[in-house]
Amino acid sequence: MSLTLEHYLLLSAALFTIGAVGLVTRRNVIVLFMCVEIMLNAANLALIAFSRFHLMADGQMFAFCVMAVAAAEAGIGLAIMVNIFRHKKSLLVDDLNVFKN
């Protein structure tokens, strides 16, 4: 039995779930960011696997774009984090709730 598409897709799903679980359980905003990165990478893996499956480069193009988005996101996001930390002295989501009365 050789490797099939499903192998990669299952791996992708597993990584996505791990990222999702982290997203709902962790409190540190930077760690939440990392979890988002994990989920993005899970998506990338699926895209590249499909690209291999269809022998078309489009999937890799998508992954490439995702990566660029992730980079931009990390840049801005971390800048905001720094600012928030300066202001609030904390990066825990419980302390960052601006809506709370």
Added chain:
Amino acid sequence: MPWLTLIVLSPLAGALLLAFVPSEHKEAHRMVGGFFALLSLLFFLPVAAGFDPSQAGMQFTSAAENVAWIPSLGARYHLGIDGLSLWLVGLTTVLGVVAAMAGVNSIQTASRTYYAGLLTLLTAVLGALCSLDLLLFALFWELMLLPLALLVGTWGDRQRVAAATKLFVVTLVCSMPMMAAIFYLWVKGGSTSFDLADIAATAQGLPVGVQQALFLAFCLAFFVKLPIPPLHTWLPEAHAQTSTAGSFVLGAIVFQAGTYGLIRFAIPLFPDAVYWAAPAIGILSAFAIVYGALIAVTQRDMKKMIAFSSVSHLGFITLGLFAINQVGMTGALVQSLAHSVTAGALFLLAGVLIDRYESRSVDDYGGLAAKMPVFAVLFVFLIMAYAGVPGLIGFVGEFLVLAGAAGSWAFSLTPGNVHFGSLPTGPDTTALVIAFVAGLRVVVGAIYLLGLTKRLMLGSVTGSRFSKTTDVTWAEAAPLIPLVFLSLWVGLQPGFFTSRMDASVKGLLSGLVENSTLAKETAANMAAQQETVANWNRDGRSPEAWPLQRKQAAANGGAAAEGHTAQPGAANQGGHP
């Protein structure tokens, strides 16, 4: 020329342009904001000039404004205007300019946000008023919320963010059922078109029960925008907390979309449901009118007072619309214009004082007429316009709505068998009671509006804070001038406006009767009764018509009666020989 597109999108172009103007250049923001608002108004002029009053259907529907938008869903970019929307669009463009002028005085910080938000909001409102595609309408409808929340939440008092959030959440949630209803209709119609005509055909073919549910979903979205109690709780808070310009936008521009939604969508789409709901909505409106007015009486916060008064004033719109006759519906549209002009003006007037002395409480003022004569003249004039003094704008709307409501058979609780009291052609009792209750605003309104005038303007000057008060500046008075002008124009020549609504309103009404079994039955019933009356009339005038004479005749016996009643004409000859 695609005039409607130009009207709708020119403010948005201004908003985009503002993004490139640095935030420090206040003057530039005002210029851009004012210019693009004015541009929209200028584009409206050819539409008003070219509008054909005799035509009931949509006008200015050029091919360029009926193109595929989201082909896979069947949504189209389809604009049009008719007598129902003409003046709402026109007034919105005027009020856009007024709001831009109001911003000069009221908005001192973050002026770019204000003008960008205002222009976006104008596009959203104008787009909603011109859309003939329900998805497009829904898009513009929801687009209204963001700039609105921004305008309310950015300037004002401490609780403004909470007020803006409440506004946003309540209106958003209440518009969700309408979205669902639109999609339901879309699916029912074969998932191919959101076009108003197609959706209407689908909706009118639905069973009555479904129509009723969908009608309520639409009403919910529009009632909360107007707002009608008990959906009004977001309004006073938002008005009290936000800035003058924010209040103006909220109080004068936004609710028009609610009026329009009712008359364009909720009413024509579901004829059977409309007649089913009309008595309940009539009663609710009358309640709203009295309720808002009564609460306004004891408010000490002048903006809250105007806000509750608005609740009362806006009840006239639903009252007129659901009277479902020409007088009432035309009245409701005029009332919509009137409320925009007068309530907007009152918010601006209150704003002049609040911006100067930073207090919303009427107890902190007094005797300003002596210090600010020009302001006092404007104030009294606009208060009177708002209170519905004849000859000014407020009267026309109120009078037509009340006349329409008093003569409405739709409010009858037994509509299948309308009897109109004891007379076949006369008014229905329920309708009369509704008109009477709603009419109480004439009195209660006078009580709080005159009370407000007294506490702010008349009496002796209280305290030393007003010792150096000067009269209104041009910047403060400028936005009021178009409103004063409109108050007079509509008040003295409402025919100019209503004549352009007539054909469309008539078209709407005949469509309703055609598509509603209930209305058809009633119409037939009324026609039969009127036939009877016509037969009576053929008897012509006879002296026995007068009950006194008959009574007298009975009392005096035949001979005397004959002698006295034989020749009424003779007795008419001047009365005395």
Added chain:
Amino acid sequence: MNVEQVLFYLFAVGAIAGCSGVVLSRNPINSAVSLVAAFFFLAGNYVLLHANFMAIVQILVYAGAIMVLFLFVLMLLNQRDEELGPRTFSIAPLLGIFAAAVVSVTIGAGFMSYRNATANFPGEVPLSFGTAEQIGRSLMTTHLLPFELVSLLLLVGIVSAVVVAKRRL
């Protein structure tokens, strides 16, 4: 099991372990380092999929640039250890985990049912597949618009990062 399979499982376990490390470790720096490791394993999988260019980019951009940024920020802000587990009991995270699991299972099931297990990879892979040349050509021709948009996005990202970091809140 051929080499390819062995490598796949190796990389897969590594990636899962690395990601789990991110979620489970209390110290954010440990999380970051685990994530770097996971990225390396993923890059390995990319190679197995003949996406050589993407593998390189994964290491250069993700593991190299982005994660360094993360680490830098973490060091700068000097984050202390986070206590795991809920501070107050709340059903929400549990629901979330449950939902995530459902998502995962459903996605997996969906993929499995996709084309009914005929999802074998095509055997012949052209030599040019996944090379920098092919990607570059594609970017400059078929996918020019997305490419330009991405560049615009990155520009905006740079500018706004500077603006945000500069402004005092």
Added chain:
Amino acid sequence: MNTVATGLLAPLLLLPLAGAVLNGAVGRFLPKSLSAAIGILSIGAAFVVALLATLQLHGLPGAEAYGAAALTQDLAEWINVGPLVASWALHFDAVTAIMSLVITGVGLLIHLYSAGYMHDDEGLAKYFAYLNLFVAAMLSLVLADNLVLLFLGWEGVGLVSWLLIGFWYKDAEKVDAANKAFIANRVGDLALMLGVFLLFGLAGTVHIGGLRDWASHMSPEQLTAAGTLLTASTLLLFIGCTGKSAQIPLYVWLPDAMAGPTPVSALIHAATMVTAGIYLMVRLNFLFILTPFTLSVVAVIGLLTALMAGAIGLVQNDIKKVLAYSTISQLGFMFLAAGVAAPAAAMFHLVTHAFFKALLFLGSGSVIHALSGEQDIRRMGGLGQVLPSTSKTFLIGCLAIAGFPLTAGFFSKDEILWGVLNNQQVLGSPGLSAVLFPLALFAAFLTALYMFRLYFTVFAGEQRLTDEAKSHLHESPAIMTGPLWVLAILSLVAGFAGLPHFTGLHNHFHHFIAPVIAPTEALVRSVYGPESGAIWGCVGAGTAAGLSGMGLAFVLWGRGGETPARLAAAWPRLHALVLNKFYIDELYALTFGKALQVKSRVYDLFVDNLVIDTVAVGGAGWLSTFSGQLIGRLQNGNLQRYITIAFIGLAFVLFLIARGGVTP
């Protein structure tokens, strides 16, 4: 309808308006004499136009025909929505002619007087602008050819009355009086509006001519069917009249309205605006005659008002308040006349009353002016020698109002009394008349009594002035006494325009307005036939009532003495009751005023805040607030909760897809 188009009506309406606009816009920058001249000339010109129009009307052929001859002028479209058509269209018939001559004529005299009375006031231009605006509004009321335009004038005069009562707005009490007047008027206006709606619903038109056609062409079945609603509509119209014309139950504003400048009281609150109700009843007499029940209500209310106001007027000590209650009482007389289907008498009394009541008010203004603002009659007295012109003209006014033989009031009051005696059957209950006539005589007696109490207290006896008033004591200038004399002469001779028929002389007045009141006349004549014998008795009774009132007043107050005080002491409760105006104001304040406040508070605090806003669940505000709170709980800013919800949603969607229920 025999109507002739004319160009005279627009100038009649627009001249005062132009004066108002001119004075309102630039009056502040003009010298005082110039603003006064603008005000006076615009009214003078309007008076000339009214005269010309009346002459033209008089020359029309067929003025005696059933459909009243009239001049008309259509100016522009106004409201035109479906069946509801109300244009800027003016209609000038006999009643309008009389009304507009009174309005502009008396108005002109009062403008002249005002120029003297107000010459020191800084707001003179504003004052004349308001006064002109009032005349314009009043003219639009009487010139209107439809009920909506009439309503415009109706509300317009109320508005200007508000402006003028509160003219000295720095005094909070005066502002309160103005607001009270406006609000009480608004209650009436609401009733009037509803009455108009009802009529519109019944007849399908608001055009007065159209309504007249409708009413005269009704078949018996229609009348029977419409009976209840028609009665309701005329009752509502009458309630409207009670607001504007200060009758029970809405009269309370008029005494307070004396806060305005005295010439204003003379013009608005005596001669013209308050007579609008009578005008409306005469104008719509063809409707009222169809509803006997309403007529009896009108008669009873009118008489009750006349009695009550007369009683209150007897004990008031403020010279203007006495006159105010006198006005209410006289208006009650007019309503009594209208109620017994004698609109000609009502109209006649309206005219004569306009003359002598304007005269009395202006005279009182002259007294107040002379005494530097003193209004309490207990601090007057003995002014006859000091103010010769004022006292003589005032005496003439008192004689006229008391019905001294051959003065104006004598003729008009007798005609009313005769109407009460003669037209009893119209009321539908003959017994009522037996009560009405003696009471009406008593009211006439009361009138003479309180008026001569006022005259004797102010002008006879010894001076009881304060020192301050004494120091400035002076007769008013010629510009003020001139109008007094003109009005005095009119009060003496105006009655001869309406000589009673039984004398065999021609009743010009009645003849002139006959076309307008033809429906009523036709009915009355057809029921009673020609007038009969008891007339001399009626005249005698009326004259005796007036003379005995005067005599009693002379006995009580003319010679000094303690009798009035002793009488008051003998019945302290009664005296207090009347002195405090039967506590009606307090009753209203307690019932309506308080109730309104309480209701407002309850709505605001309990319903709006508690029920709708707080007790959201199950309350009326369920939808807005509860759903708001629900969503608010979800949207509490907890990022992770959002994510959780998103995942749940995603899971749900995926589940649906996997189930194959929806094809994406």
